[in-house]
Amino acid sequence: MVKKAVPFIALAALLVFPLVVKSDYYQHLMILVLMWVVIGSAWNLIAGYTGQVSFGDAAFFGTGAYTAGLLVTKLGWSAWWGLFFGGITAVLIAMPFGWICFRLRGAYFALATLALNEIMRHIATIWEKLTYGMLGILIVQTFASKLPYYYISLALAVISLITVRLVMRSKYGYYFLSIREDQDAAESMGINTHHYKMISLVIAAALTGVAGALYMNYMGFIDPHVVFSLHDISIMAILVGIVGGVGTQYGPAVGAFIMVAVQELFRTGGYGLISKLAKASGSETIISLSEFITKAHVMGFGILVVVAILFLPNGVVGDWNKITRLVLQKKIKGG
Amino acid sequence: MSLLKLDRAVKNFGGLAAVNNVSFEVHKGEIVGLIGPNGAGKTTLFNVINGFYSPSKGDVFFDGKKISGMKPHILCRMGMARTFQIVKPLKRLSALHNVIASAFVRANTRARAEEIAVEALKFTNLYDDRDVLSKALPIGKRKRLEIARALATQPALLLLDESFAGLNPSELNESIEIIRKIKEKGITILIIEHHMKVIMSISDRIVVLNYGEKIAEGTPHEIGSNPLVVEAYLGEAQDA
Numbered sequence: 022m023v024k025k026a027v028p029f030i031a032l033a034a035l036l037v038f039p040l041v042v043k044s045d046y047y048q049h050l051m052i053l054v055l056m057w058v059v060i061g062s063a064w065n066l067i068a069g070y071t072g073q074v075s076f077g078d079a080a081f082f083g084t085g086a087y088t089a090g091l092l093v094t095k096l097g098w099s100a101w102w103g104l105f106f107g108g109i110t111a112v113l114i115a116m117p118f119g120w121i122c123f124r125l126r127g128a129y130f131a132l133a134t135l136a137l138n139e140i141m142r143h144i145a146t147i148w149e150k151l152t153y154g155m156l157g158i159l160i161v162q163t164f165a166s167k168l169p170y171y172y173i174s175l176a177l178a179v180i181s182l183i184t185v186r187l188v189m190r191s192k193y194g195y196y197f198l199s200i201r202e203d204q205d206a207a208e209s210m211g212i213n214t215h216h217y218k219m220i221s222l223v224i225a226a227a228l229t230g231v232a233g234a235l236y237m238n239y240m241g242f243i244d245p246h247v248v249f250s251l252h253d254i255s256i257m258a259i260l261v262g263i264v265g266g267v268g269t270q271y272g273p274a275v276g277a278f279i280m281v282a283v284q285e286l287f288r289t290g291g292y293g294l295i296s297k298l299a300k301a302s303g304s305e306t307i308i309s310l311s312e313f314i315t316k317a318h319v320m321g322f323g324i325l326v327v328v329a330i331l332f333l334p335n336g337v338v339g340d341w342n343k344i345t346r347l348v349l350q351k352k353i354k355g356g
Numbered sequence: 357m358s359l360l361k362l363d364r365a366v367k368n369f370g371g372l373a374a375v376n377n378v379s380f381e382v383h384k385g386e387i388v389g390l391i392g393p394n395g396a397g398k399t400t401l402f403n404v405i406n407g408f409y410s411p412s413k414g415d416v417f418f419d420g421k422k423i424s425g426m427k428p429h430i431l432c433r434m435g436m437a438r439t440f441q442i443v444k445p446l447k448r449l450s451a452l453h454n455v456i457a458s459a460f461v462r463a464n465t466r467a468r469a470e471e472i473a474v475e476a477l478k479f480t481n482l483y484d485d486r487d488v489l490s491k492a493l494p495i496g497k498r499k500r501l502e503i504a505r506a507l508a509t510q511p512a513l514l515l516l517d518e519s520f521a522g523l524n525p526s527e528l529n530e531s532i533e534i535i536r537k538i539k540e541k542g543i544t545i546l547i548i549e550h551h552m553k554v555i556m557s558i559s560d561r562i563v564v565l566n567y568g569e570k571i572a573e574g575t576p577h578e579i580g581s582n583p584l585v586v587e588a589y590l591g592e593a594q595d596a
């Protein structure tokens with residue numbers, strides 16, 4: 022009973038959050054969290070539930086973002102149309118890709134997604150006539166306040182979670198899980214594994230493309246290195262999925278929250294704490310070390326993956342009982 | 357009338373003919389036993405029939421239609437189901453969910469799929485284990501789960517690959533009873549089995565493979581007294 026209420030309580034808290042916390046900075050972080058809920062849910066669908074691990078989510082994210090940006094610069098439309106068309110273009114990339122690559126199994130598909138990520142970034146860099154190359158795309162944001170972005174992001178996050186939930190309770194969900202568990206068994210059970218892998222990928226790509234379009238609208242600026250970034254988007258998506266709990270309904274939501282906080286912690290060097298401490302120590306080596314730590318957030322991510330896999334193989338949501346048991350035991354022992 | 361027909365089917369792996377020029381028919385309502393020593397090509401033949409491999413030469417017909425090279429999921433829709441010698445449970449799903457996933461091929465709603473699944477679980481005496489994760493089931497029950505999952509696709513032809521291997525005597529009797537009940541439902545069965553007593557007692561006819569080739573075909577009585585078979589298979593089995 023209590024467990025069932027958690028999502029609703031969380032939603033209520035999220036609805037009032039920006040009315041209570043007026044800080045632009047924290048509202049900004051929450052918008053990012055919500056965007057990552059969308060991307061994480063999508064990754065979870067194809068990788069967590071269908072077992073087809075993607076290392077190239079940025080390919081779909083960037084496609085959605087560029088679609089939104091180009092609608093403005095090339096057609097003079099509102100970038101908000103990108104929320105619709107960004108999903109569609111991401112699907113248009115995903116379909117031929119999946120059609121070819123789902124003939125490969127396991128690690129080959131993962132490698133192919135990695136390649137797709139790189140190909141898309143190169144295209145965005147080189148095809149200057151269309152994409153303006155490294156200059157990127159700058160648009161005028163619609164709103165000065167963060168509130169509208171916040172609520173749009175919240176709506177998209179909720180839609181993603183509901184979509185995944187509905188899909189997973191239907192025949193499609195059973196088929197995705199069957200494919201993840203055993204492809205030969207799935208085939209012999211009458212499941213067209215190629216077809217259903219495609220469906221899973223298409224849904225995931227659509228959601229990720231929408232998230233990309235949201236990013237364009239909100240940030241107002243994109244370039245190939247930002248939206249087709251392997252570590253900031255593709256790896257981050259994997260981390261959101263793994264840390265929260267692969268193949269769990271609310272794992273990506275929890276993972277998004279944790280990972281945006283971690284990313285921010287690294288980016289700001291422990292909210293400036295590390296560099297302050299380093300300066301206070303007065304030692305050159307410690308100062309340069311602290312700078313290194315701040316810049317090496319990718320490495321920090323890597324370490325986090327290892328820690329997560331070692332101690333919480335099922336993520337925070339999947340291993341929730343284990344975590345509460347550990348905490349309770351400590352309390353009991355501590356008296 | 358023949359439900360399954362093999363016409364000089366061949367399956368090569370490189371230089372090895374794992375199935376070599378095999379022809380036979382399975383008629384509606386029959387239980388046909390497929391026997392032969394280890395490595396004779398029985399499982400490979402199942403994979404050819406069921407679409408995991410397309411025959412290197414020759415053809416397979418199901419219900420009068422040529423099905424050589426068709427995918428397993430299409431054959432399943434057409435009414436062919438199988439179990440795997442090395443069981444393939446959907447490990448992190450419960451027994452019930454394993455069978456529901458399978459039942460969707462004949463169901464439009466989740467409720468209908470569950471209905472079919474529950475029936476299949478009861479039929480195979482697994483209903484009490486419905487909420488157990490399939491990876492936690494003992495081997496005997498996992499073998500029956502394979503059967504339950506195959507039955508949930510409501511097949512006309514059921515291919516059973518060593519469903520009795522590794523069972524204790526009481527499980528063995530339970531499974532034989534289940535096979536009899538499946539036959540009563542009008543489902544045709546092609547069954548691979550090493551257990552001679554079992555295969556002799558349940559089969560209407562038996563096909564014997566050795567080194568990929570069919571060396572004999574006939575009633576259990578005929579097979580039991582065929583010197584070729586005794587030499588190739590029974591002698592060996594008696595030693596073991």
Ligand SMILES: Nc1ncnc2c1ncn2[C@@H]1O[C@H](COP(=O)(O)OP(=O)(O)OP(=O)(O)O)[C@@H](O)[C@H]1O
Pocket residue numbers: 369372374392393394395396397398399400401441
């Ligand atoms: N995928 C494969 N690639 C190469 N050779 C294979 C392959 N599958 C089976 N074989 C070979 O084909 C022959 C027949 O194997 P198969 O598994 O069909 O035998 P079987 O009659 O089912 O044996 P068992 O009673 O041990 O299950 C064996 O020599 C085996 O090594």
Ligand SMILES: [Mg+2]
Pocket residue numbers: 398399400441
């Ligand atoms: Mg075999």
